[in-house]
Amino acid sequence: MPSADILAFTQSPLDRGGNNRTDESWIAEQAESPQARAILYWRGQPFVDSGQLVWIKGAALDWLPVEGPLIFLGLQDGAPRLAAMLDPDIGAPDPGVAGEFMDLRMGAASLSADEAGIAGHARSLIEWRGRHQYCAVCGARTRQAEGGGKRVCTECEAEHFPRVDPVAIMWITEGGRALLGRQGYWPEGIYSALAGFIEPGETIEDACRRETMEEAGVELGAVRYVESQPWPFPSSLMIGLHADARSVEIKIDAKELEDARWYSREEVAAALEGRSETLVMPPSAAIARRLAERWIAGELD
Numbered sequence: 001m002p003s004a005d006i007l008a009f010t011q012s013p014l015d016r017g018g019n020n021r022t023d024e025s026w027i028a029e030q031a032e033s034p035q036a037r038a039i040l041y042w043r044g045q046p047f048v049d050s051g052q053l054v055w056i057k058g059a060a061l062d063w064l065p066v067e068g069p070l071i072f073l074g075l076q077d078g079a080p081r082l083a084a085m086l087d088p089d090i091g092a093p094d095p096g097v098a099g100e101f102m103d104l105r106m107g108a109a110s111l112s113a114d115e116a117g118i119a120g121h122a123r124s125l126i127e128w129r130g131r132h133q134y135c136a137v138c139g140a141r142t143r144q145a146e147g148g149g150k151r152v153c154t155e156c157e158a159e160h161f162p163r164v165d166p167v168a169i170m171w172i173t174e175g176g177r178a179l180l181g182r183q184g185y186w187p188e189g190i191y192s193a194l195a196g197f198i199e200p201g202e203t204i205e206d207a208c209r210r211e212t213m214e215e216a217g218v219e220l221g222a223v224r225y226v227e228s229q230p231w232p233f234p235s236s237l238m239i240g241l242h243a244d245a246r247s248v249e250i251k252i253d254a255k256e257l258e259d260a261r262w263y264s265r266e267e268v269a270a271a272l273e274g275r276s277e278t279l280v281m282p283p284s285a286a287i288a289r290r291l292a293e294r295w296i297a298g299e300l301d
Contacts, residue, residue, distance in 0.1 A: 008108040008285035009230045012117030014074030014081055021072070021146040030080035030147070031058065031070050038070060038082040039119070041126050042092060042101050046119045049099035051110040053119060056084070056095060065093055071125050072147025073118060083122035083148075085129075105233055108285040116285075120232040125149070127234035128162045136160065165236045168207040169195035171291040171300060172220065174245040178268060178295060179218060181252070181260035189280035191261065193288040195238070208241050216260045217251030220244065226300065229287040238287045242300045269296050 020026045030036060037055035040047040047054045061070075065087040073081045086093050092101055104123060108116045125148050132151055135142050140155035151160045171193050172179040180191035196211030198204060205223040212218050226240040252260050263271075263279065271279040272292060282288040294300050 005290075006113040007227070007229050007287060007290055008111075008113075008116045009120035009232060010117065010228075011113045012074075012121060013114045014076055014118060014121075016074040017072070017147075021149055024145070027072055027147045030072055030075075031082060033058075033080050035079040036082060037079065038084045039122060040064070040084050040086055040093075040095060040101075041122065042086040043088045044104070044123060044127065045101035046104055046123070047095060047099050048102045048107070048111070049097070051112075053111065053115045054095070054097060054099045055081075056097075060096070064095060065090060068129065069144050069148070071122065071129070071144075072149075073122055073125075081118065083126060085126045105285070106283060109283065120230055123232040124230070124235040125162060127232070131234070132160055163235065164230075166198040166204075167195055167231070167236045167238050168198055168204055168211060168241060169193050169238050169287060169291070170208045170212060170220075170223070170241040170243045171226070171288075171295055172212060172218065172243045172245050173295065173300070174248055174262070176265045177262040178265075178292070179212075179216060179245065179250075179260060180263055180268075181216060181257045183256075184258040187280070189278060190282065191259075191263070191279055192282045192286070193291055194257075194260070195288075198239075204239055204241070208243055212243070215253050215256045217247075217249065217253075219246040221246045226291060226294065227287070229290075231287075240287050240291055242291070242295075265296065268292055272296060 036058045039053050066084045067087045071083040135153035135158055137158040138156045140153050142151040142153050145152045181194050182191045194215055198207040208223050209220045212220050221244040223241055223243045226242050229238040231238045250260050270276040271281045
């Protein structure tokens with residue numbers, strides 16, 4: 001069954017070392033450990049070879065254009081695992097070993113469940129660090145702390161932690177049909193579940209109903225939680241929902257969607273199997289596809 005498969009970015013084998021991260025000397029020891037290994041990121045892309053992350057020994061990083069301190073990801077069987085961000089302003093660096101920098105959004109399905117989880121965790125922290133070089137309180141520079149799990153202002157000492165943006169993504173059904181929409185910049189034919197950020201003061205259910213009404217003009221009834229997925233582009237938490245439609249007439253907001261349509265169960269099944277000439281479903285790493293698979297399997301009825 002689809003629900004038995006592991007959704008991309010939802011599993012990691014690492015012990016994040018929560019009880020030790022505040023000890024800066026311990027963090028330094030991990031980076032210097034002979035067992036330490038680091039994955040490389042350049043412009044948001046991990047370095048991989050044959051569907052596996054390439055782990056680099058610490059000493060080999062000395063001659064690479066690493067930007068800023070290494071990020072501590074956690075321990076795997078007691079061995080430190082880190083992430084290194086390479087200078088994005090230069091051409092693709094050559095680490096001196098076989099591999100290539102991979103678009104994680106499109107290539108996550110080629111990684112094992114464990115390595116996809118590690119790669120997603122690392123990418124979110126790297127993206128957050130790049131966007132939070134300055135203090136939101138006083139504007140001074142910030143420095144890395146707790147191995148990359150925190151930043152501290154060098155002037156006012158305000159502490160800043162990685163943010164996670166919650167997103168409601170909803171599989172909306174009415175009878176044997178599902179409501180799917182598309183944005184204009186997506187590849188031709190792709191339709192997906194509607195989604196939107198949860199705003200301050202909203203419940204998950206309220207956000208689901210509001211976003212659907214704003215984007216497609218469809219009123220919803222019952223909303224049920226299905227499953228969630230960390231989505232490191234840059235750092236969202238996709239909250240998968242199943243919602244019942246109370247109305248069926250579609251009135252799209254052209255600023256949000258290019259199109260929205262009702263699709264039958266047969267049409268969605270054909271698209272998932274690659275048999276449709278008009279409908280393309282999202283890639284296997286996306287929770288939107290998982291919701292579609294679970295609906296076709298009868299798990300969301």
